[in-house]
Amino acid sequence: MTTKTRALVIGGGVVGVSTLYHLAKKGWADAVLIERKELTSGSTWHAAGLLPLFNMSYSVGQLHKYSVNLYSALEEETGLNVGFSKVSNIRLAMTRDRMDEYLYYSGIAETIGVDFKFLTPEEVKEVWPLCETDGILGAIQHPDDGYIQPADLTQALAKGARDNGARIMRNTTVTEIRQNLDGTWHVETDKESFTADHVISCTGNFARKTGAMVGLNVPVIPVEHQYIVTEPHPAILERKKQGLPEMGVLRESDSAWYMREEAGGLILGPYETGAPVCYVDGPSADSEYELFQEELDRLMPHIETAFTRVPAFAEVGIKKVYNGAIAYTPDGNPIVGPAPGLKNFWLNEGHSFGITAAGGAGWQLAEWIVNGEPTVDLAGVDPRRFGPYANEGYLIAKNEEAYANVFTMHYPDEERGAARPLKVSPVYERLKALGGVFGSVYGWERANWYAPEGYALDESELGVGADVLTNHNYAPALDDGRIVEKWSFRRSNYFEHVGNEVRHVHEKVGILDMTPFAKMEVSGPGARGFLDSIFANAVPKKQGRIALCHLLGSQGGVRAEFTLYEWAPGRFYLVSGAGLESHDHDLLTKLAPTDGSVTLRPLTMEMGVLVIAGPKSRDLLKKLTRTSLENADFPWLTGQPISIGAASCHALRVNFVGELGWELHHPIAMQTYIFDMLMEAGAEFDIKPFGIRAMGSMALEKSYRAMQREMTIEYTAYESGLDRFIKPKKDFIGKEALLSKKEEGLSAVFATLIVDGVTDCDARGSEAIYDLEGDLAGRATQGGFGWRIGKSIALAMLKPDYAAPGTRLKIRILGDLFDATVVEESPFDPENEALRA
Secondary structure (H helix, E strand, O other): OEEEEEEEEEOOOHHHHHHHHHHHHOOOOOOEEEOOOOOOOOOHHHOOOEOOOOOOOHHHHHHHHHHHHHHHHHHHHHOOOOOOEOOOEEEEEOOHHHHHHHHHHHHHHHHHOOOOEEEOHHHHHHHOOOOOOOOOOEEEEEOOOOEOOHHHHHHHHHHHHHHOOOEEEOOOOEEEEEEOOOOOEEEEEOOOEEEEEEEEEOOHHHHHHHHHOOOOOOOOEEEEEEEEEEOOOHHHHHHHHOOOOOOOEEEEHHHOEEEEEEOOEEEEEEOOOOOOEOOOOOOOOOOOOOOOOOOHHHHHHHHHHHHHHOHHHHHOOEEEEEEEEEEEOOOOOOEEEEOOOOOOEEEEEOOOOHHHHHHHHHHHHHHHHHHOOOOOOOOOOOHHHOOOOOOHHHHHHHHHHHHHOOOOOOOOOOOOOOOOOOEOOOOHHHHHHOOEEEEEEOOEEEEEEEOOOOOOOOHHHOOOOOOOOOOOOEOOOOOOOOOOOEOOOOOOOOHHHHHHHHHHHHHOOEEEEOOOOEEEEEEOOOHHHHHHHHEOOOOOOOOOEEEEEEEEOOOOEEEEEEEEEEEEOOEEEEEEOHHHHHHHHHHHHHHOOOOOOOEEEEOOOOEEEEEEEOOOHHHHHHOOOOOOOOOOOOOOOEEEEEEEOOEEEEEEOOOOOOOOEEEEEEEHHHHHHHHHHHHHHHHHHOOEEOOHHHHHHHHHHOOOOOEOOOEOOOOEOOOOOOHHHOOOOOOOOOHHHHHHHHHHOOOOEEEEEEEOOOOOOOOOOOOEEEOOOOOEEEEEEEEEEEOOOOEEEEEEEEOHHHOOOOOEEEEEEOOEEEEEEEEOOOOOOOOOOOOOO
16 A cells, blocks of 8 residues: 655654654645664664754754754643753853954854853852853853753654644555656655655765665765763762752853753763774764774873863763764755755755754755745755765765864855865966865865965964864965965955055956856756746847846745856857855756756866956957957857967956956867967066955955855845846746735845944854844944955845944944944945946
């Protein structure tokens, strides 16, 4: 017999049960969960149960917030005690950089509504009397934080799911998953067969095995995590006897460990360097409540700092050491959302903080499945932020790195070194020889900025100013051993060099490698009609015209942005952000008609891109091509095939920096030839390379929006200020909701702000913005210094009452309030005279 269900969840840990619970709460009473053993038997049972609200990700922070609120209400709903101890969470800071991290995070917390407060060392001692406060600058505390009993939580969610009609099958093994011709899924188990409209993989340590059943490379490999449980301590027992409150979860971030009370004793959980991945080939078929042999030697540096910070920890014996598997991804964030390439197959995997994220992840995935879209921007956890490059070897290197860096400071410009360089453009070595300092996006190396010849930081300039275990605050060394970049939440050593690059592009001409752009050709007799039906902007009728086109969600938010260019009759070339390749191409593939009228061909690895920008760019290209580059023959926002010497390319008169220039899209095999020709011909104009950070500074000055910043599914396209790219007289995805919400009135408005009084720090994004009475007016989405206008800039989403040019506001950057003024868009060259020159 085959049972029909709308949703089948695989995996009975807390993440899977939460997913089932939320599907049932949304009315899908026929949802089913399959668990191969008992509920919680994978990683949930041995989790320490912490509920850290602190998270530097805007997306994950909202998931954690929801979870904590949900868990507080579960007992009343289900009648089961979840063992939630709301004891607060205290994160210590021993360095200025660490305090800057907390100050930066506070903007995220305030804008998503998470309660926090900063503590002095004396206040730390009051709430954690067993903690020695020597060397502490202060701390951040979450009053609503604490810990929970994972098994009790899971059982409560399971009861809630059953009470709403859902079914849970324990001791049942999935043996086959295949998609039927009608798009439904056939799931075979050792007890029963199912036909499901949707399948959701929540299999934790088995994620890669589950993915392999449907041809997916799931970017999850677990890492071993140890924590120590001690015997009871007299001082803690005495506190309980006196009825004193339990001390909160203590985190010495600079030594990479957490500590909390447990049965009159203590738990210490370090995150050490050298913890190995496990279950690379997946656990065994009979794996259940499995632990590994403890390795205390790896933990000794952390144990020693714990002895110093909490001497009571050194005064009791070890009761038990747990060493269990925790699922990890290359960036440490979970993967929550649709599987690339498969319709109605969903992933809720890779949860390194699964107890905390389970509630929120289940909530948003259920919203996505049932309503077609989440209500929170989940770009930071979308499975499609990784691509095919994230294979086994990559995952081993990056997941071990992610684990080791759980407590290191997450600087805005942090670029980790494992598994690099992986993907490089042909001119990589040339750019490196010119001083390129590289970052990584979607596995590609991109030059962030260029260091002067021989430039290096002195050893005295490195370090965070204290003897701590998380002292890594600089970029990996160059091939010759030089350290050239120090990370910071403030303006760092590369600041002036980026400024020099901007000025050079503005005054002369610069060259930028943008080969990592995601690129695809959409062709066929139905191509134009297909693209016109999905994009809010109209597809240009004249070949060679360039349009910026947005793919909206069902509620009018922005899901993707493409530069569209018809480079041959019926053949459309689409370009989007480098880090969004899997996401954007998956959207197009799943929307494309299946009748053969449209063909999609990925071109990212076939096409290179070099950008020439600056007032001398036309003079430079004139030396290399016979094509007329004058405005009458080659106007702004058009493209043409041209020759550069013996090489062919498509020149697109568009760029992200706001200067005269062209993007040169070419067969990647011709890139070094074209680059050398440009550099040789450009010598008389003093051509120099510039990097991503200079491009970003110039984009800010033009008020250019960015995906996952000002453009997300949380803001409608009108709220993001994309009016000129929306054609309401034509049909497109999300049109009805977009126009309806505009009629109701916008809840947020995109704005550009000039920030005054800044000396050593600029907005980075997520800073809270207030009116002059101190009420929250909005949030910054990105920011930096505009070198052409000589001012600090923040782009923001504001409440409509505050968005008019001339409005005076306040913005909090790293704890300090600065005056800010809303200005008209594009504070540099608002009439686009440079672009049209």
